[in-house]
Amino acid sequence: MEKIYGIDLGTTNSCISVLEGGKPVTIPVDGSGIVPSVVSLDGKNMLVGRKAWNRAAAFPRQSIRSVKRLMGTTEELTLGDKSYEPEDISAMILRYLCDEAHRIGGHEVERVVITVPAYFSDAQRRSTMEAGKRAGLTVERIINEPTAAALFYDHVRASSGDASAKDGSAGGRYSLVYDLGGGTFDVSILQMGDIIEVLASTGDTHLGGDDFDNRIVTRILEQIREKDGLNLEDHLPALARLRAVAENAKIALSRKASVWIEETHIPAPRGKNCTVSMELSREAFEDLTEDLVERTITSVEQAMQEARLAPGQIGRVLLVGGMTRMPIIPARLEKIFGAAQMPAVDPDLSVANGAAIQGGIISGENCEQILVDVTPHTLSLKTLSYAGERLFDCVPIIPRNTQIPVTRARTFHTVVRHQELVQLQVYQGESPEPEGNTLIGMTDLKLAKAEANCPIIVEYSYDLNGIVHLVGEQKGYSRKTELRIDSRNPELFGSQDLTEIEDGEDEDESAEGNSEDAGSAVNFVTQRARTLIAGMEAGEARDLLSSLLVRYEEALRDGGDEGDVDEIEDELLSLMEDGVEEDEEDDEEE
Amino acid sequence: MIERARRALKVEREADPQTVRQAYVRLVRRYPPEHFPEKFADLRRAYQQLTLDDDFIEENFSKMMDDPDALTLAGFMWGDREELDSGERVSLMSLLAFLKGEEVRDSLDQALTKAASEEIVLRL
Numbered sequence: 161m162e163k164i165y166g167i168d169l170g171t172t173n174s175c176i177s178v179l180e181g182g183k184p185v186t187i188p189v190d191g192s193g194i195v196p197s198v199v200s201l202d203g204k205n206m207l208v209g210r211k212a213w214n215r216a217a218a219f220p221r222q223s224i225r226s227v228k229r230l231m232g233t234t235e236e237l238t239l240g241d242k243s244y245e246p247e248d249i250s251a252m253i254l255r256y257l258c259d260e261a262h263r264i265g266g267h268e269v270e271r272v273v274i275t276v277p278a279y280f281s282d283a284q285r286r287s288t289m290e291a292g293k294r295a296g297l298t299v300e301r302i303i304n305e306p307t308a309a310a311l312f313y314d315h316v317r318a319s320s321g322d323a324s325a326k327d328g329s330a331g332g333r334y335s336l337v338y339d340l341g342g343g344t345f346d347v348s349i350l351q352m353g354d355i356i357e358v359l360a361s362t363g364d365t366h367l368g369g370d371d372f373d374n375r376i377v378t379r380i381l382e383q384i385r386e387k388d389g390l391n392l393e394d395h396l397p398a399l400a401r402l403r404a405v406a407e408n409a410k411i412a413l414s415r416k417a418s419v420w421i422e423e424t425h426i427p428a429p430r431g432k433n434c435t436v437s438m439e440l441s442r443e444a445f446e447d448l449t450e451d452l453v454e455r456t457i458t459s460v461e462q463a464m465q466e467a468r469l470a471p472g473q474i475g476r477v478l479l480v481g482g483m484t485r486m487p488i489i490p491a492r493l494e495k496i497f498g499a500a501q502m503p504a505v506d507p508d509l510s511v512a513n514g515a516a517i518q519g520g521i522i523s524g525e526n527c528e529q530i531l532v533d534v535t536p537h538t539l540s541l542k543t544l545s546y547a548g549e550r551l552f553d554c555v556p557i558i559p560r561n562t563q564i565p566v567t568r569a570r571t572f573h574t575v576v577r578h579q580e581l582v583q584l585q586v587y588q589g590e591s592p593e594p595e596g597n598t599l600i601g602m603t604d605l606k607l608a609k610a611e612a613n614c615p616i617i618v619e620y621s622y623d624l625n626g627i628v629h630l631v632g633e634q635k636g637y638s639r640k641t642e643l644r645i646d647s648r649n650p651e652l653f654g655s656q657d658l659t660e661i662e663d664g665e666d667e668d669e670s671a672e673g674n675s676e677d678a679g680s681a682v683n684f685v686t687q688r689a690r691t692l693i694a695g696m697e698a699g700e701a702r703d704l705l706s707s708l709l710v711r712y713e714e715a716l717r718d719g720g721d722e723g724d725v726d727e728i729e730d731e732l733l734s735l736m737e738d739g740v741e742e743d744e745e746d747d748e749e750e
Numbered sequence: 751m752i753e754r755a756r757r758a759l760k761v762e763r764e765a766d767p768q769t770v771r772q773a774y775v776r777l778v779r780r781y782p783p784e785h786f787p788e789k790f791a792d793l794r795r796a797y798q799q800l801t802l803d804d805d806f807i808e809e810n811f812s813k814m815m816d817d818p819d820a821l822t823l824a825g826f827m828w829g830d831r832e833e834l835d836s837g838e839r840v841s842l843m844s845l846l847a848f849l850k851g852e853e854v855r856d857s858l859d860q861a862l863t864k865a866a867s868e869e870i871v872l873r874l
Contacts (some may be wrong), residue, residue, distance in 0.1 A: 354775045521784055530782045533792075563794055565787040624783065682785040716781070722760060725780070 164271040164523045165302050166258060166515025169250060169288065170197055171228040171343030171368055173482070176257040178265070179520045180584070183319070184312065184513035189260040194508050197342075199252050201239045208256035220400030221469075224249050227554050229343045231291070232284035250291035258297065271298045271312045273522070275513045277344040278304035279363035279536050282588055282600050282628055282645065290626070302523050303623045306337035307358055308514025308516040309480040313505055314356060314529060315517055336474050337394050338493060339511075340456060341481035343368035346461050349467040349474070355530040355746035360466035360561050362536070367452065369410070369483045375407035375448040380421065380436055397427040429563050446488050452487060460496070465476075466561055477501045493742035527687035534561045542594050543572060543583040544627055554587045557620045562727050569619035577612045581605060584618060584632045586645060599750045601630065601645030608637040636682055636719045685729060686713060692736055704742070708732050755796035770800045 166184070176198055177186045186193040189209065196213035200223035206214060218222035228245040237244045245462045258269035285302050292299035313335070333353065339346040346363035380402050383388050392398040405423050412419045416439040422711040423435045426620040430505050446453075464471065477489060477497050484507050493502070504512075520526030535693060540554035558568050561711055574582065581604050589597030605616065622628060630643040689709045696702040712728045756763065759773040774797040783790040 355778050521782075527782070530779055530784075532778070532783055532794075565783060566791060566794075624787070681781055683780055685780070716786070722777075729780070 161575065162271060162523070162526075163256070163267065163269075163521030164273060164516075165261065165269050166512050166517070166519050167254065167272050167274045168305070168512035168515060169228065169253065169276075169291075170341055170511075171226050171370065172197055173342065173508065174253055174257060175509060176261050176262070176269075176668070177509070177512040177516035179234065179516050179525055182526065183521075184315070184516040186509045187261045187264055187569065189257060189264065194511075195253075195255050195260075195677075196225075197228065199227075199239070199249055206239075206252060208252055209260075211602070212391055214418075216332050217404040220396050222671065223400075226343055227253075229366065231287040232281060233729075234263065247287055247291040247294055250288070251294035254292060254295035254297060258295065258544050268295070271300050271519070272517045273301045273303055274299055274304045275308050275366055275511050275515045276301055277339070277363060277622070278306050278346045278348055279342075279365050281365070281537065281598065283598075284365065285625065285627060286645075289627075298356070301518060301629075303515060303518050304346070304358075304533060304536075305341070305344075305511045306339045306346045306361065306480065307350070307356075308512075308518060309337050309339060309350050309505070309510040310335055310348070310350050310356060310480055310514070311517045311529060311531060312510045313476075313503070314352060314512035315513075316505075317747045318528070319659060320560050320575075325566075329559075334467075334469060335476040335478060336460070336497070337480060338456070338460065338484065338489070339479045339480040340483035341368050343370050345456050345459065346454070347463045347465050352475075355532060357532040357563065358534045360463045360568065361534055362463045362466065364399070364459060364516065367455060368481075369407075371452055372449050372486075373403055373406040373411055376409055376421075376440065376445065377402045379440070379448060380406070380438070383428075383438055384434055384436060390428050390432070391425070392428060393432075395429055399521055401426055409440055409674045410486075411441070411447050414487060417442050420619040429601070436721065442487070446728075453492060456489075457492060457496075460493075471496050471498075474501060476503060478503070478505050480505065480507050480508075482507055494642055496517065523684065525685065527682070529685040532563050533624075535566070536560060537588045538590055539620050539622065539628060540589075540597065541570070541572070541618055542587055542599075545573060554589075554592055554597055558622055560590065562622070564622050565624050567619060567621040572612070572618060574607065574612055574614045574616060578609045579607055579612070579614070580608055582616055582632070584630060584641070584643070586628065586630055586643075588628075600628065600649060601643055603630065603641050603643040604633065605632040605641045606639065607634050608639050610634070610637065626744060647709075661695055682713065682716065685732060686716075689732060689736060705732075705735055708735060755800050758792055758796035761800070765800075767801055770797065809852065 163178050166177045168177075174197045175183045175186060175193055176189060176195075179185070195209045198212040198216050199208050200212035200215040200219060201207075201218075202222070203213060212223060213225075216225055221582060224239065224240060224244075227237070227246050227249040232238070233246065235246060237246065239495065248382065253273075254274075258272070261267075261269050262321050264573040269479055272292060275290055276285055280288070288302055289299050305599040325421060326608050333351060334349050335352055337346070337350065339348075344363065344365050345367040346361070348361040349359045351359055373633045377399065381392055384392060392402075401423070405421060407418050409421050418439060420437070422437050424435045426436060428434050429646070430509045434586060458723045463472075473495055479493075479494055481504065483489065490502060507632065517526060518531070521529065535558055538556050538560045541558045543553050543555050544551040545551045547723055555570065555572075557570055558566060562568075572582075583601060584603050584605060585594075587594055587597040588600045591597050607614070614637075617631075617633045617635055619631040619633075621631075630645065631640065632642075633640045687707060689712075693702060693705055693709070696705070708728065708731060712725075713733050756765075759770060759777065761770055761773050764772075774793060778790065781789040781793065786812050
């Protein structure tokens, strides 16, 4: 079976993992597996990862870091004499990870699952998929980072034989994932058990370690201004150096109560340079960044409210992202949830490992864990609420935190007789007014002549990749329009970027996925049966099991009578138990 | 509609929430969203409809009343507000009125009437 790799494409660091014998393993690219998300142009060579990171402080103009913050925008980035889109830079990082994984593991990497912050918008998700495509990869799925971390944690617990992993007791039932990375912050609340359900997800796509670093940079700049009268705020070479200095100081402050920031030959304009020497205590750093931490706590409270849970109901708090190493983070969360609820998880590798598990779910290699995720943003339609006054409302069609995949339809009505068309405008966001939300797609539905108040059915689908599909239909006249939304560039709506599809055709292979491959397992029963059959010798027993498995899979796909499915499933399970027992007896005889 | 949900999850009329949950989890494990997205959506809807218990309503009642569009939550509770037929609207209304007394009936009544005769129309 061809493996599906899991990639955590982070703001500061990236990571690639794959399932080996059912367990996720991080591939040690750049030594540790933690690969800086940096590219740097060295003459004609494009460096990526650790080498690029080493070069970035000295050659900021030839280097790009934190490109994740630009995903979903059309900002142009220049390296040497060429300009790039954010997707191109992300594609270089992806390509590097996959090439290195190939070199280390010996297997070519083609199919991947890439993680994104849960709070990423549709545009940012699409941009991430596009990056994968430009790297020559098949992106099987875009999944949410906190969900991936929870999947990994659930896997670790289940395989360590912790009985509470599977039970429904109040203590272990709900988990909260707090994910503070280099550039983004997410919080998700999940209900654990035989199926893993996300109950609420919120966050801030522009809050992360970079912001904490910048606070230190600002502090250093102040000192330089006071001491030397130099203003380095707009001097890129100095800023690049100081950013690296600040990041190191921040990391050191997670272990030490205080650090000395000593730096000489900081480049200044007109060939000058300056030095800095200052002490920064952890306490002072925490003061500088208190508002940032409090912003995350506000999100945590919001998520709790949306999941309708009280702190006492949260059994576990999982800390993900390098920034959670700052002692203030666990300390602050302890105040809300108590200390006992925080198991140790690897804050750097959990997300990629979880993505590898998701890869296994898609390929059919892992059917034990079942995951149900949610929409992070409300999807609405712009409508005219009162024809006379021309007031526009956003009417929600899929509210946020709805479990996916989901399809929802609402009926609307035309305003005037013989109305020629309706413009279907899809908005994403929580505001009741269009101005407060983001327009992510738009299509016209040309109408057949009809009386006013003619019903128009608008259907939105949110697929497992978190991507939006729209169908608009004039009821009774078989006039129909479909839209797959590319929301990266709202200005281009109505031009070639708008993909209108004729009835029933869907060419988006990546969104549809390859999950329906005839050969792959579809649930835990078929997976166990397949494993068993693979290990059996040819013979009557094997044939019997195989034919029963075929019947079972057919019954599942037919979607027919559950009673029949039950019957075949029982038969299959009992036959499998017999098979296992026979194997055990064989072992004893030996 | 409730009857259909019971059939989908194969639970008895008097099944308690825990039994409903078990039935739901068992079937979702059989039909994971990954490989059976439509079947999963049906199961999900059935589960939401059947778990519309009093505790849940009590818990969310104040939030519901603060919500300018009370129907959003009502719709969520019933799985899909488009499917609320008049009978269900009435039963939801009387359930809530029973729980919280007469004064809420008016505001809810308004919200429901507004939705029923929804004058939301599309832009020209």
